[in-house]
Amino acid sequence: MKSxxxxxxxxxxxxxxxxxxxxxxxxxxxLIKVKMAAVNRTDILIKETNTSYGSNPIPGVEVAGTVVEAxxxxxxxxxxxxxxxxxxxxxxxxxxxxxxxxxxxxxxLSFKEGAAIPEVFLTAYQTxxxxxxxxxNDTVLIHAGASGVGTAAxxxxxxxTGAKIIVTAGTERKLQFCSELGADVTINYKKxxxxxxxxxxxxxxxxxxxxDFIGASYWDKNLTSIKTDGxxxxxxxxxxxxxxxxxxxxxxxxxIQLTGTMLTPRSDAYKAELSRExxxxxxxxxxxxxxxxxxDNTFLIDDIHEAHQHMKENKxxxxxILDVGSEAN
Amino acid sequence: MKSxxxxxxxxxxxxxxxxxxxxxxxxxxxLIKVKMAAVNRTDILIKETNTSYGSNPIPGVEVAGTVVEAxxxxxxxxxxxxxxxxxxxxxxxxxxxxxxxxxxxxxxLSFKEGAAIPEVFLTAYQTxxxxxxxxxNDTVLIHAGASGVGTAAxxxxxxxTGAKIIVTAGTERKLQFCSELGADVTINYKKxxxxxxxxxxxxxxxxxxxxDFIGASYWDKNLTSIKTDGxxxxxxxxxxxxxxxxxxxxxxxxxIQLTGTMLTPRSDAYKAELSRExxxxxxxxxxxxxxxxxxDNTFLIDDIHEAHQHMKENKxxxxxILDVGSEAN
Numbered sequence: 001m002k003s004x005x006x007x008x009x010x011x012x013x014x015x016x017x018x019x020x021x022x023x024x025x026x027x028x029x030x031l032i033k034v035k036m037a038a039v040n041r042t043d044i045l046i047k048e049t050n051t052s053y054g055s056n057p058i059p060g061v062e063v064a065g066t067v068v069e070a071x072x073x074x075x076x077x078x079x080x081x082x083x084x085x086x087x088x089x090x091x092x093x094x095x096x097x098x099x100x101x102x103x104x105x106x107x108x109l110s111f112k113e114g115a116a117i118p119e120v121f122l123t124a125y126q127t128x129x130x131x132x133x134x135x136x137n138d139t140v141l142i143h144a145g146a147s148g149v150g151t152a153a154x155x156x157x158x159x160x161t162g163a164k165i166i167v168t169a170g171t172e173r174k175l176q177f178c179s180e181l182g183a184d185v186t187i188n189y190k191k192x193x194x195x196x197x198x199x200x201x202x203x204x205x206x207x208x209x210x211x212d213f214i215g216a217s218y219w220d221k222n223l224t225s226i227k228t229d230g231x232x233x234x235x236x237x238x239x240x241x242x243x244x245x246x247x248x249x250x251x252x253x254x255x256i257q258l259t260g261t262m263l264t265p266r267s268d269a270y271k272a273e274l275s276r277e278x279x280x281x282x283x284x285x286x287x288x289x290x291x292x293x294x295x296d297n298t299f300l301i302d303d304i305h306e307a308h309q310h311m312k313e314n315k316x317x318x319x320x321i322l323d324v325g326s327e328a329n
Numbered sequence: 330m331k332s333x334x335x336x337x338x339x340x341x342x343x344x345x346x347x348x349x350x351x352x353x354x355x356x357x358x359x360l361i362k363v364k365m366a367a368v369n370r371t372d373i374l375i376k377e378t379n380t381s382y383g384s385n386p387i388p389g390v391e392v393a394g395t396v397v398e399a400x401x402x403x404x405x406x407x408x409x410x411x412x413x414x415x416x417x418x419x420x421x422x423x424x425x426x427x428x429x430x431x432x433x434x435x436x437x438l439s440f441k442e443g444a445a446i447p448e449v450f451l452t453a454y455q456t457x458x459x460x461x462x463x464x465x466n467d468t469v470l471i472h473a474g475a476s477g478v479g480t481a482a483x484x485x486x487x488x489x490t491g492a493k494i495i496v497t498a499g500t501e502r503k504l505q506f507c508s509e510l511g512a513d514v515t516i517n518y519k520k521x522x523x524x525x526x527x528x529x530x531x532x533x534x535x536x537x538x539x540x541d542f543i544g545a546s547y548w549d550k551n552l553t554s555i556k557t558d559g560x561x562x563x564x565x566x567x568x569x570x571x572x573x574x575x576x577x578x579x580x581x582x583x584x585i586q587l588t589g590t591m592l593t594p595r596s597d598a599y600k601a602e603l604s605r606e607x608x609x610x611x612x613x614x615x616x617x618x619x620x621x622x623x624x625d626n627t628f629l630i631d632d633i634h635e636a637h638q639h640m641k642e643n644k645x646x647x648x649x650i651l652d653v654g655s656e657a658n
Contacts, residue, residue, distance in 0.1 A: 131586075215577045216577060234577060234580055234581055235581075237577055237578060237581070241576050241577040241578040242574065242575070242576055242577075243572065243574075243575040243576075243577065244573060244574065245571065245572075245573065246571070246572040246575040247570050247571055247572075248544045248545060248563060248566050248570040248571075248572065248589065249566060249570040250589075251563055251587065251588075251589030252563055252564075252566070252589035252590065252591050253589070253591065253594075254589070255588070255589055255590050255591065255595075256588070256589050257460075257586060257587075257588040258580065258586075258587045258588070259580075259584070259585070259586040259587070260577070260579075260580030260581035260582070260583070260584055260585050261581065261584050262581050262582065262584065265582075266584075
């Protein structure tokens with residue numbers, strides 16, 4: 001089958017098109033004919049480090065497609081339109097997915113939209129609710145508001161809670177988009193120190209919850225922006241991971257709960273339970289259209305380098321899609 | 330009334346005996362004739378910084394004594410033997426305490442034992458259960474096992490859960506004492522790197538929960554000692570608070586929940602609810618003697634400097650008591 005693999009040449013990791021054997025589904029798996037996949041930062045990291053994929057050279061952690069071999073329990077049927085996380089191998093014509101984490105794509109949504117949902121919406125759901133314990137009267141500060149997880153988190157917080165939503169982003173276009181999704185306060189971090197703006201917007205109390213994709217470069221300002229007894233979920237380190245002067249007393253005096261998390265390395269059981277709860281709680285909103293996946297550009301799988309480059313340059317608003325096997329392809 | 334106050338002379342903060350007016354109880358307070366108080370690290374910090382006590386110059390955050398003026402709801406009666414946290418003013422003949430956080434001293438316990446309970450047992454209860462979510466099959470790593478909070482935490486973990494308890498301390502005498510309280514594994518951190526010993530004791534998995542009073546000097550070893558998805562509660566920084574090289578990725582890759590906490594600055598409502606739950610869940614054990622306060626030396630209130638010095642030198646096993654108004658005094 002047609003697929004993208006990570007290969008090494010001259011000490012550099014590269015992505016290249018390659019013919020690979022079709023993967024084999026175990027009895028609890030679905031074999032899926034992939035229509036659309038999506039690009040994630042974890043794919044870029046995996047390409048650069050070439051460590052986390054074991055023996056499977058194909059990157060990609062989420063797909064949308066049709067079932068071609070059902071699981072032995074027949075929880076899905078051949079022909080079903082499904083979306084979900086895969087442990088590896090999303091950038092290919094066929095992929096296997098444990099059936100207990102697969103989700104039916106709502107009829108109102110296309111494969112492209114389906115591929116834009118799993119990774120960012122599950123991450124946003126997990127960090128807002130399972131880890132961040134967002135409550136209706138809370139204030140949540142969402143950095144990188146126009147990113148994939150950011151746009152998902154704004155909508156989930158808006159529709160599932162009455163929380164006040166503060167976002168940061170670096171262009172007026174992105175901030176405008178965040179407002180349309182439901183952000184109550186938008187801050188252009190390039191034009192003003194975001195911590196001052198957060199304090200102004202919260203009566204000097206700070207945010208109850210911070211979703212932090214940035215890490216080191218925002219550390220001090222996040223400390224200022226968080227409320228006493230606040231929760232701070234560290235999901236990414238786009239602004240670096242090394243702190244040269246960290247004072248533990250600051251965590252004690254504000255009684256901060258700081259939780260690091262990553263979705264991809266978690267267990268199959270965790271991904272299944274998260275997908276199950278998400279499908280129950282959020283799919284109805286996606287079906288009705290009150291929550292919607294945010295699509296940036298779609299690239300043909302042959303143009304994988306351009307797709308990764310687009311993400312690296314932070315040009316996207318929402319998800320970058322890979323067209324793997326649509327009819328048009 | 331006789332009391333200890335913080336005063337300044339020649340730029341130095343000092344503790345000295347002073348005559349102060351008897352405090353006035355509001356309608357929801359008890360006025361208590363103090364029999365015994367106890368020394369806490371927060372008292373030393375407050376003496377040194379002289380910041381956190383507002384207008385009240387008398388340190389001390391816990392007392393045991395008898396009610397001399399009841400609250401307007403009569404939840405306690407004059408003459409009742411009570412113990413609990415005070416917001417300030419424990420080092421004095423009389424102290425006021427909000428009635429909703431006062432606890433009756435079990436009949437089997439003396440005032441001295443009563444004074445040894447509130448701060449360390451409430452802190453241990455809060456950090457193990459409210460913040461640390463200790464479960465019966467967990468492993469908990471308790472540093473400074475022979476300290477006040479350490480000895481309380483060992484007993485609470487042992488009696489209220491089936492958790493495996495690993496402690497660190499710096500002398501064989503202290504470790505022996507921790508074993509007698511219920512510790513399953515004891516580690517002399519001066520004789521071996523404690524992280525290796527923790528990994529050996531946990532099949533290389535690490536501890537689910539760490540109670541950390543130490544901070545910076547233990548940072549790297551705690552990172553090695555904690556399990557993936559572990560909880561890490563930062564209660565003290567006896568080993569320094571400044572980290573010069575902190576890598577946020579380490580929190581993400583192990584998906585660590587790191588929570589800083591302090592009990593003294595928390596709200597009255599929090600202290601009331603914590604005391605209420607503790608009284609319900611733990612006082613029966615204290616009454617029966619299956620959990621007991623651990624007493625180190627008792628000092629007369631006139632010898633307050635010796636008492637503080639004793640704590641600063643980490644000579645104590647368990648609580649240092651101040652005899653404020655026993656009959657013998």
